[in-house]
Amino acid sequence: LVQMEKIQLGYDDHIVLQQVKLNLVPGSRIGLLGRNGQGKSTLIKLLAGVHAPKQGIFNTAKGLKIGYFAQHQLETLDANATPLLHLQRIDEKATEQQLRDYLGGFGFNGDEALAPVAPMSGGEKARLVLALIVYQKPNLLLLDEPTNHLDLEMRHALNIALQGFEGAMVLVSHDRFLLSSVCEDFYLVDSGEVEPFKGDLDDYRDWILKQQAAEKAKANSDAKNEEQQETGAQSKPERKLDRKEEKRREAEFRQRVAPLKKAIEKHEKAMEKCSAALAEVEASLADTSLYSEDKKAELMGLLDKQTQLKQQLEEEEMAWLDAQEQIELKREEYDNANA
Numbered sequence: 653l654v655q656m657e658k659i660q661l662g663y664d665d666h667i668v669l670q671q672v673k674l675n676l677v678p679g680s681r682i683g684l685l686g687r688n689g690q691g692k693s694t695l696i697k698l699l700a701g702v703h704a705p706k707q708g709i710f711n712t713a714k715g716l717k718i719g720y721f722a723q724h725q726l727e728t729l730d731a732n733a734t735p736l737l738h739l740q741r742i743d744e745k746a747t748e749q750q751l752r753d754y755l756g757g758f759g760f761n762g763d764e765a766l767a768p769v770a771p772m773s774g775g776e777k778a779r780l781v782l783a784l785i786v787y788q789k790p791n792l793l794l795l796d797e798p799t800n801h802l803d804l805e806m807r808h809a810l811n812i813a814l815q816g817f818e819g820a821m822v823l824v825s826h827d828r829f830l831l832s833s834v835c836e837d838f839y840l841v842d843s844g845e846v847e848p849f850k851g852d853l854d855d856y857r858d859w860i861l862k863q864q865a866a867e868k869a870k871a872n873s874d875a876k877n878e879e880q881q882e883t884g885a886q887s888k889p890e891r892k893l894d895r896k897e898e899k900r901r902e903a904e905f906r907q908r909v910a911p912l913k914k915a916i917e918k919h920e921k922a923m924e925k926c927s928a929a930l931a932e933v934e935a936s937l938a939d940t941s942l943y944s945e946d947k948k949a950e951l952m953g954l955l956d957k958q959t960q961l962k963q964q965l966e967e968e969e970m971a972w973l974d975a976q977e978q979i980e981l982k983r984e985e986y987d988n989a990n991a
Contacts, residue, residue, distance in 0.1 A: 653677060653716055653792055653820055654699060659708035661691070661698055668694045672708070672846045674839065676792065680820040683835035685849055685856050687863075687977045690841045692824045696722070696796045699822060719790030721798050726777040731770040735760045735780050738769075742787060757813075758783040759806060774801035782810065791819040799827045804960070826974050828853055828966035853966075860973055864980055905986050912975045912982075919972035926965040933958045
């Protein structure tokens with residue numbers, strides 16, 4: 653479907669990705685991993701035709717039909733039109749009932765299919781954009797954070813729909829459950845490169861933590877070396893002033909990232925709560941008497957709860973990782989600004 657060789661991609665004089673080699677074939681199901689700001693969305697935009705490569709070979713197959721979802725597309729909806737009218741503009745031949753039945757699968761039931769877009773929430777708009785994309789039956793689906801604004805029920809519905817999608821797919825998402833459910837291969841976007849990631853999402857979490865530890869150690873080492881150099885070159889009053897300024901800057905940085913620190917604590921508590929609840933459910937599932945016919949309803953309820961808790965746990969873990977990444981990104985930006 654798509655062939656990329658030695659691709660260089662960026663904006664103006666800024667190079668974001670280079671030497672990218674990626675081939676998409678029918679049935680490819682790829683999840684893009686990487687920290688914020690490394691180029692995942694940029695790569696998706698290249699595949700969608702929004703950006704052109706600066707260098708390299710970029711070929712697409714004849715008959716390629718792309719479905720592209722990104723958050724900015726929520727604003728392209730006609731605010732005065734209804735979900736039904738949006739769909740009728742795509743398919744004038746389908747009957748109203750056929751279109752309404754289809755929209756019902758995306759949560760637009762009854763009069764909701766006839767309500768204008770303008771007062772809709774972000775989640776409702778996202779559902780409509782996804783419905784319009786899927787209806788056109790693309791053979792390559794490009795999804796950039798499709799679960800943002802979606803509630804748990806609609807995330808589950810999207811998960812099921814994507815598992816049944818027969819075309820190729822490239823997904824960027826912080827929804828760990830979605831990534832693990834629908835993707836077969838992962839690529840890591842980092843330091844200007846795109847490489848196959850050898851491992852699962854647990855391995856990716858470990859990679860993130862190792863990167864953060866290495867960067868923190870380097871930052872501490874650089875700061876120590878710089879302090880030693882300055883100590884030899886400055887007088888005592890100057891050193892005292894610099895230490896005072898450094899403390900002020902650190903206090904300012906801590907204030908900036910305080911909301912993220914709180915978010916991390918919140919996600920850690922939620923992860924503990926989910927893990928405890930999951931352990932309790934799995935202990936109940938170990939009871940062999942549950943698997944008798946007369947306890948089928950109770951068993952199904954526990955299995956459903958287990959699935960929901962696993963999804964919630966993975967979502968909290970990805971949100972925790974995201975907050976950690978944002979702190980590192982802010983640290984880098986702050987250090988550069990005060991260099």
